[in-house]
Amino acid sequence: DGGITQSPKYLFRKEGQNVTLSCEQNLNHDAMYWYRQDPGQGLRLIYYSQIVNDFQKGDIAEGYSVSREKKESFPLTVTSAQKNPTAFYLCASSHQNSPLHFGNGTRLTVT
């Protein structure tokens, strides 16, 4: 069954540590996206990638970094420079402008 796998589901880190969130898809989609969701804020785009080895900043890229070395994988690193990292992070993918297909998210808590 095709889909997007985000792991882990819950992640806890101490302030000042970098943390990497995993996103893997087996849908053969070209484009992949990272969104951040905060209560009452909707979804905000962090980074996106339309092709391997290329990615673009979204609306709130500061304090985050990504890589796209394989078509199936688009990991997101939350760096210590991100001032408010605690949030629900959603990975999505799409193919040729089809609607976004989402993973089940990773809830990151930084204390």
Add this chain to the structure above:
Amino acid sequence: AQSVTQLGSHVSVSEGALVLLRCNYSSSVPPYLFWYVQYPNQGLQLLLKYTSAATLVKGINGFEAEFKKSETSFHLTKPSAHMSDAAEYFCAVSSLAQGGSEKLVFGKGTKLTVNP
């Protein structure tokens, strides 16, 4: 620039009652419009989409939405609410004329509660 306004961050209905979730959009080009549903601690699932074909769009789980250009609205309805409809609903707008899904703009969401 495109934007979406969802009127009402919380909506509460009784089981069996009509569900109406409001969405108004702003777009300088013909829009593509979407409704997504999110259950607790899960990702978003596409309910339905409007892409310039029929103005009344039918989606999954008995939901439908009507595109009204004159009112710049795309309200989501369901004739009879079920307990399983309790979730958060997001309206989103984009335009293929302006690129791909990275141009998708989401509303802030409406949390639907269904009372027995």
